[in-house]
Amino acid sequence: MEVKEEIWELRLYVAGQTTKSVTALQNLKKYCEEHLKDKYKIEVIDLLVHPQLAEGDQILAIPTLVKKVPEPIRKIIGDLSNEEKVLVGLNIRPSTK
Amino acid sequence: MSIEQQKKEDPGLINKILHKTPTGITGLDEITGGGLPSGRPTLICGAAGSGKTLFSMEFIVRGALEFNEPGVFMAFEEKSEELTVNVASLGFDLDKLQKDKLVKLDHVHIERSEIEETGEYDLDGLFIRLGYAIDSIGAKRVVLDTIENLFSGLSNQLILRAELRRLFQWLKEKGVTAIITGEKGEGALTRQGLEEYVSDCVILLDHRVCNQISTRLLRIVKYRGSVHGTNEYPFLIDEEGISVLPVTALKLENNVSAERISSGIPSLDKMLEGKGFYRGSSILVSGTAGTGKTSIAAYFAHATCLRKERCVYFAFEESPPQIIRNMQSIGINLQEHIDDGLLQFHASRPTLNGLEMHLVSIHKVVNKFRPRTIILDPITNLITVGSVSEVKAMLIRLIDFLQTQQITVMFTALTLNNIVNEQTDEGVSSLVDAWLRVRDIEFNGERNRGMYVMKSRGMKHSNQVREFVISDEGLNLVSVYLGPEGVLTGSAREAQQLQEETGLILRTHAVSRKDLEIERKRKVLEAKIASLHEEFESLQDELNKSYVEEELKKEIIEKNREKLTKIRHHENNTATDNSSSE
Known part of the structure; x- marks a missing residue:
């Protein structure tokens, strides 16, 4: 898979600074650093501040991670504690460690 | 009646009595005694095609149009555009209502294949969306149709159930009158046991086919804190929406007319x-x-x-x-x-x-x-x-x-x-x-x-x-002709009538003949009487005649005798007289 040219655009929807949200962001950052170094953008959207954005990405659960690019769009909900699932969801093969 | 009385007696009680939100659906407000419980969620359950979505849509639209209560319709099944088209046939213009900020449609799309679950989460996103929708138009009414779809999209039932409980609680706190629809389940009102969470008012819609003829029925399974009709009420969906029909008026006190x-x-x-x-x-x-x-x-x-x-x-x-x-x-x-x-x-x-x-x-x-x-x-x-x-x-x-x-x-x-x-x-x-x-x-x-x-x-x-x-x-x-032969109708009646008429003519004829005869007899008799009379008169004449003759004879005889006596007298002394008188 030609991954080098692609940039992962990730959006993390949270609602305030809840434990789950904080954990999710930490986990996400960790995975991205490990597997997608310099190939990702993380945008954190706090729905408490921008509730109107919830409809656009069909957000139900909090926290939700949305991968817009590369296609296909995937959503990962939860605190992202399961690394394997997150990586599958983001379509990242664990690079050789 | 007793409630009315109590209201008068204790003005404070008015606030304690359950407030109701009229649905505007023909007939339903009569059965429920005013509508759905205000500020509480109501569950509407029924099998597929029983009219749940339409029912809840009408609740929202009528609320917006008739009661000035804006509403949010959160659809988990149909897209907003589909809904708009579907209810346009009932004369509801959702686009216009949305533009006027009276109704807000929100389609919640859940695609299992797009979603990966990892770890703990909650449904705050949904809450925020709903909360935002409610606040943006000041909604008083909310419909969640059909929230059970969450169960097919998300696999963590424990979280879902906990979140649903929280959602209904949250709706109550928001003070909105909500309708939650649920698909009918096996042996239970809803597939996911929603009735467990929504316990204030449950309405069951049914679509029954009997002898190949379908009837839609509505029943209020439960209505906490209110009297309600308990029967199954038939309802109709037509071009004017839903009309529910109260089975019977409770009273027998109709006005009567002497006209x-x-x-x-x-x-x-x-x-x-x-x-x-x-x-x-x-x-x-x-x-x-x-x-x-x-x-x-x-x-x-x-x-x-x-x-x-x-x-x-x-x-x-x-x-x-x-x-x-x-x-x-x-x-x-x-x-x-x-x-x-x-x-x-x-x-x-x-x-x-x-x-x-x-x-x-x-x-x-x-x-x-x-x-x-x-x-x-x-x-x-x-x-x-x-x-x-x-x-x-x-x-x-x-x-x-x-x-x-x-x-x-x-x-x-x-x-x-x-x-x-x-x-x-x-x-x-x-x-x-x-x-x-x-x-x-x-x-x-x-x-x-x-x-x-x-x-x-x-x-x-x-x-x-x-x-x-x-x-x-x-x-x-x-x-009908009632005669010696019983009741006669039709041509028998007419024949009988004719027969009677003939009889009448014959009888009158007979009578007149008899009259004639009598007349004739009378005439004959009269004639006889007349001749007898004549006879009598001639007889009388006859008798009279002889009588007169006798009289005359007698007179003449008298005269003759007088003459004779005179003559004889004269003979004696006055013979000269006699000769001179001659």
Whole structure:
């Protein structure tokens, strides 16, 4: 898979600074650093501040991670504690460690 | 009543009584005594296609249009555009309502394949979305249709259930009146046991097919803190939305009218104290096939229209043009009344919909057209779509409804020599105010119609059997001939009448001959008397004559004797005298 040219655009929807949200962001950052170094953008959207954005990405659960690019769009909900699932969801093969 | 009283006694209690939010759905607010519980969630459950979405949509739209309560419709199944198109057929313009900020549609799309679950999460996103939607238009009403779809999209049931509980709690705190729809589950009201969370008001919608005829039914399973109707109420979905029909009015206190209206047949009116039926009463015309029930009904309709009152004719057997043509043959022109807008025909096959649907459609027609008289011809055909008791129940409700509106109704019913139909006759007859029976009288090789008034509440009706004659000039009732040979009708009656007429002529003839004879005899006798009289007179003359002769003779003799004596005297002394006198 030609991954080098692609940039992962990730959006993390949270609602305030809840434990789950904080954990999710930490986990996400960790995975991205490990597997997608310099190939990702993380945008954190706090729905408490921008509730109107919830409809656009069909957000139900909090926290939700949305991968817009590369296609296909995937959503990962939860605190992202399961690394394997997150990586599958983001379509990242664990690079050789 | 007791609540009303309490309200007066304790003004503080008013605040404690459950507030209700009217739905605006025809009939539902009557059953629930005012609507759904305000500020609480209500569960509407039912199988697929039972009308849940439409029901909740109508709640939102009516709220926005009629009660100025904006609403949020959160759809988990259909897209906003689909919903807009679907309800446009009911005349709801969702796009405009959305533009006016009265309604907000929000489609929640859950695609399992797109979602990966890892670890803990909650549904705050949904809450925020809903909260935002509510706040953006100041919504008072919320619909979640069908929230169970969450269960198919998300796999962590524990979280879901906990979150749902929180959601309903949150809705209550928001103070919005909510409808949550749920698919009917096996042995439970909903597949996911939503009734567990929504416990204030549960309404069950059902779509039942019986004898290939479908009926939609609504039942309030539970309504905490309020009295409500407990029956299954039929409802109808048509181009004006949902109408629920209260099965029976709870009271029997209709106004009654002492006004009388003509049946259209003067001789029939004569049997009913000469005035006809009471206004607002129910009349049953029953009889075997071909006895002229439809003609009686058509005459009644005709009479109604001639009074410039409106009439609706529900035909379950013949098409309107057929009825109009047939009635022209007996001298009434119904087409005129249709053109004048006084008469409406509603023809439908009984099997078109269930009994309840017929009832609902009658209700709708009556409410729209406001007739003074309606005709159902014939009700017996309805049995094809329901059992006897169902038909009876329907008619009770119909009569009930019509009486509150002071509408006179005429049913026709076919009697066959069939047990089921005989039951109908009797079943219905106890409900109606007047019952006319038309029956065949087979006699002397022909069939004639006899008619009598079986009952007519509140008047001294005639107890006579009349012969019912249908001719080119119309309908008429003729007194049957009661003779030594029994009741005679038709040509036998006419023959008897002719015979009587001949007899009369013969008798008068005989009498006049006898008179003549007497006259003649009198003349003969008179003649005789006259001749006798003559005889007597001649006899008398005769007698008189001899008498006079005798007198004359006597006189003459007297004279002669005097002469003689004189002569003799003269002879003695005066002979000269004698000679000188000579």
